[in-house]
Amino acid sequence: xxxxxxxxxxxxxxxxxxxxxxxxxxxxxxxxxxxxxxxxxxxxxxxxxxxxxxxxxxxxxxxxxxxxxxxxxxxxxxxxxxxxxxxxxxxxxxxxxxxxxxxxxxxxxxxxxxxxxxxxxxxxxxxxxxxxxxxxxxxxxxxxxxxxxxxxxxxxxxxxxxxxxxxxxxxxxxxxxxxxxxxxxxxxxxxxxxxxxxxxxxxxxxxxxxxxxxxxxxxxxxxxxxxxxxxxxxxxxxxxxxxxxxxxxxxxxxxxxxxxxxxxxxxxxxxxxxxxxxxxxxxxxxxxxxxxxx
Amino acid sequence: xxxxxxxxxxxxxxxxxxxxxxxxxxxxxxxxxxxxxxxxxxxxxxxxxxxxxxxxxxxxxxxxxxxxxxxxxxxxxxxxxxxxxxxxxxxxxxxxxxxxxxxxxxxxxxxxxxxxxxxxxxxxxxxxxxxxxxxxxxxxxxxxxxxxxxxxxxxxxxxxxxxxxxxxxxxxxxxxxxxxxxxxxxxxxxxxxxxxxxxxxxxxxxxxxxxxxxxxxxxxxxxxxxxxxxxxxxxxxxxxxxxxxxxxxxxxxxxxxxxxxxxxxxxxxxxxxxxx
Numbered sequence: 001x002x003x004x005x006x007x008x009x010x011x012x013x014x015x016x017x018x019x020x021x022x023x024x025x026x027x028x029x030x031x032x033x034x035x036x037x038x039x040x041x042x043x044x045x046x047x048x049x050x051x052x053x054x055x056x057x058x059x060x061x062x063x064x065x066x067x068x069x070x071x072x073x074x075x076x077x078x079x080x081x082x083x084x085x086x087x088x089x090x091x092x093x094x095x096x097x098x099x100x101x102x103x104x105x106x107x108x109x110x111x112x113x114x115x116x117x118x119x120x121x122x123x124x125x126x127x128x129x130x131x132x133x134x135x136x137x138x139x140x141x142x143x144x145x146x147x148x149x150x151x152x153x154x155x156x157x158x159x160x161x162x163x164x165x166x167x168x169x170x171x172x173x174x175x176x177x178x179x180x181x182x183x184x185x186x187x188x189x190x191x192x193x194x195x196x197x198x199x200x201x202x203x204x205x206x207x208x209x210x211x212x213x214x215x216x217x218x219x220x221x222x223x224x225x226x227x228x229x230x231x232x233x234x235x236x237x238x239x240x241x242x243x244x245x246x247x248x249x250x251x252x253x254x255x256x257x258x259x260x261x262x263x264x265x266x267x268x269x270x271x272x273x274x275x276x277x278x279x280x281x282x283x284x285x286x287x288x289x290x291x292x293x294x
Numbered sequence: 295x296x297x298x299x300x301x302x303x304x305x306x307x308x309x310x311x312x313x314x315x316x317x318x319x320x321x322x323x324x325x326x327x328x329x330x331x332x333x334x335x336x337x338x339x340x341x342x343x344x345x346x347x348x349x350x351x352x353x354x355x356x357x358x359x360x361x362x363x364x365x366x367x368x369x370x371x372x373x374x375x376x377x378x379x380x381x382x383x384x385x386x387x388x389x390x391x392x393x394x395x396x397x398x399x400x401x402x403x404x405x406x407x408x409x410x411x412x413x414x415x416x417x418x419x420x421x422x423x424x425x426x427x428x429x430x431x432x433x434x435x436x437x438x439x440x441x442x443x444x445x446x447x448x449x450x451x452x453x454x455x456x457x458x459x460x461x462x463x464x465x466x467x468x469x470x471x472x473x474x475x476x477x478x479x480x481x482x483x484x485x486x487x488x489x490x491x492x493x494x495x496x497x498x499x500x501x502x503x504x505x506x507x508x509x510x511x512x513x514x515x516x517x518x519x520x521x522x523x524x525x526x527x528x529x530x531x532x533x534x535x536x537x538x539x540x541x542x543x544x545x546x547x548x549x550x551x552x553x554x555x556x557x558x559x560x561x562x563x564x565x566x567x568x569x570x
Contacts, residue, residue: 023362027379030359033441034382037401040409044400056403056412128502128552130525131545134538225390227505228525232533243392247509250396263400269393277388281381284388289450 038270045263052259064260071264075252079238080245081268087155087230087241088223091162095219098163099170100212104200106171107178108186118175124168129228136161137232153236161229166219173218173290177211178204217280217287242269324543334544337515337524340432341501344439344523345555349496351440353489356447359383361477363448364455365463380452383445391442395509398438399425425512428520435521438506443499447492454488455481494559501552504529524548 044052045067047060072078106118137152140161144151151157185207189199205212227243234240240248246269249262277284328334363376386394401409402424411421424434458481466480482489504525508514514530515522524544532541 027359027362030355030444031379031382034385034445037397037409038385041397041400053407055416056407056409128549130502130504130528131542131549133528133545134532134542137532221388225392227390227392227509228529231529243390243505246390246396247392247505250399262396266393266397266400270389270397273388274385277385278381281384285380285384285449288387288446289453 038274041263041266041270045260045267047260047263049258049260052263067260067264068268070258071261071268075245075249075258075261075265076237076240077242077245077265077268080240080242083155083240084224084242087158087162088220090155091159091166091223092216092219094159094163095166095170096212096216099167099215100174100205100208101200102167103171103174104178104204107175108183108204118171121171122168124165125172129165133228133232140233153234153239155234155239158230158233158241161233162223162226165229166223170215170219173215174208174211177208181207213283214287214290217284218290221284221288324540325547327540328543328547333519333522333527336519337522337527340521340523341503341551343432344436344500344503345497347436348439348443348500349493351436352443352447352496353492355440355444356451356492357482357485357489359444359448360451360455361481364452365476365481380445380449383448385445386442387446389442391505392509394438394442395506398434398441399510402434425510426517428517431511431517431521435503435507435511438510439499439503443496447496450492451485451488454485458484490559490562494556497555497559498552501548501555524551 040056043060046063046065047067048062048064051058051060102121106114106121140150140157141152143157144154148154149156150160181204186199186203189203190196194202225243226241227247230241230244234244246265249265252258252262359379363379389397403409403411404421404423404426406412406415406421408421408424410424415421423430425431462480462484463476466476471479502525503523507521507523507526508529511517511521515526525548528541528544528548531537531544
């Protein structure tokens with residue numbers, strides 16, 4: 001019995017042989033295409049200037065870690081990364097706090113105009129960013145004239161814009177999520193005398209944890225990788241976020257004749273993402289694809 | 295949220311250049327100028343080409359890989375190491391487009407210090423101007439976009455495949471279905487909904503593309519506007535030429551393209567769902 005099943009399986013394996021080999025080749029080729037450009041960049045980040053302009057595939061004679069120091073200090077990657085961290089922390093925090101509260105109310109409390117508010121928020125999904133670029137620039141400029149703290153070239157201004165842009169999808173996603181949660185628990189808490197605020201923070205938010213994790217990852221990555229909005233809103237160099245710094249660095253490297261610092265800067269931008277991704281890859285994959293599966 | 299969009303439509307009909315003087319209302323003049331602008335048509339044609347090719351190539355590759363990783367192995371399981379492949383394929387998705395753009399600027403270097411041209415020249419071939427040759431640059435942009443996008447859709451399709459009951463594949467295999475019919479007769483029809491979602495997402499990506507073109511290509515959409523796209527022209531006109539009215543007119547046109555695409559996609563995707 002065992003033998004026959006084994007032979008059947010073996011038979012099928014030989015039948016699928018060449019095709020199976022081909023499919024493995026395809027997978028390996030694509031893996032190489034994914035990994036090699038990134039490894040090549042890592043390698044170039046410890047090369048000297050001459051080695052970078054020499055043969056692309058040569059190994060560095062010695063590991064030049066000082067490239068990283070120059071990228072961090074002189075190319076201001078450290079400063080840009082700090083700016084990114086500041087902007088993204090505040091904007092994600094704000095997005096999640098406001099978004100979850102709005103989504104909860106819209107999903108759970110029937111009131112006049114509920115549907116209207118929901119549609120108004122979610123309609124933001126249909127409008128592309130670039131259409132609003134020009135007016136947005138002037139809206140933020142005018143905000144800055146009234147309250148200098150949130151005008152152009154301020155991180156607080158960018159945080160507000162990020163929150164506004166993340167809101168439609170966050171509300172769309174979380175409202176759908178809150179609707180799927182059972183109502184009985186909240187009702188029991190209400191009978192026991194818990195306030196609405198307390199129900200929200202102590203009962204509904206913990207219950208919505210999986211949804212919150214997904215959408216937080218979605219927002220953190222989306223805002224960390226945002227390029228077009230900061231390009232318009234942050235024009236002073238010392239306010240730049242990491243994507244702007246990286247995008248500008250090839251121009252800067254051309255001026256300074258410092259291409260090894262460019263590769264070091266790229267490595268500094270990629271490596272943290274790689275580490276975070278390896279640790280949280282399950283959550284990140286489900287977080288980013290969650291929106292598409294809704 | 296809404297106010298900037300309403301303003302955009304109004305600004306599109308003025309000759310506003312951002313200075314404090316009141317903008318003059320010019321009606322549809324900006325649109326007339328747009329339609330006789332060669333660069334505008336270049337940008338539109340590039341977006342249109344991307345709209346067709348990016349979803350097509352990405353979905354075909356992603357379906358193929360997702361099939362191999364989930365059903366294509368022995369029995370109806372994935373091939374060995376499928377988890378590893380999925381993790382690796384998805385990685386570019388978490389990188390910022392601006393970072394990917396600078397990375398590939400280096401990969402595409404025109405001399406033997408480039409990752410691709412180095413081996414080509416070592417083999418005695420002449421180097422390819424991936425970004426400097428106007429007839430090649432657009433394909434480099436498309437290639438990088440596919441490079442970054444495929445992994446996401448492999449994971450998306452894998453999730454879709456996981457929700458298809460395994461006995462369907464097993465039953466088909468017992469009935470003697472080979473891997474080709476397993477793919478075309480079972481996988482594709484059952485995954486059709488997810489494929490359509492992917493199509494809409496990639497279509498929007500193709501219409502929205504900005505950072506990869508602006509950062510990676512020579513002269514922001516060059517050489518000689520051979521890679522420029524609508525979003526790049528909006529940014530160029532608004533924040534480099536300060537022609538805000540003209541840029542907004544471009545934005546309005548692009549908005550109608552996007553809405554048109556979305557409506558078309560929704561119309562075409564009305565189809566019976568297969569229940570299982």
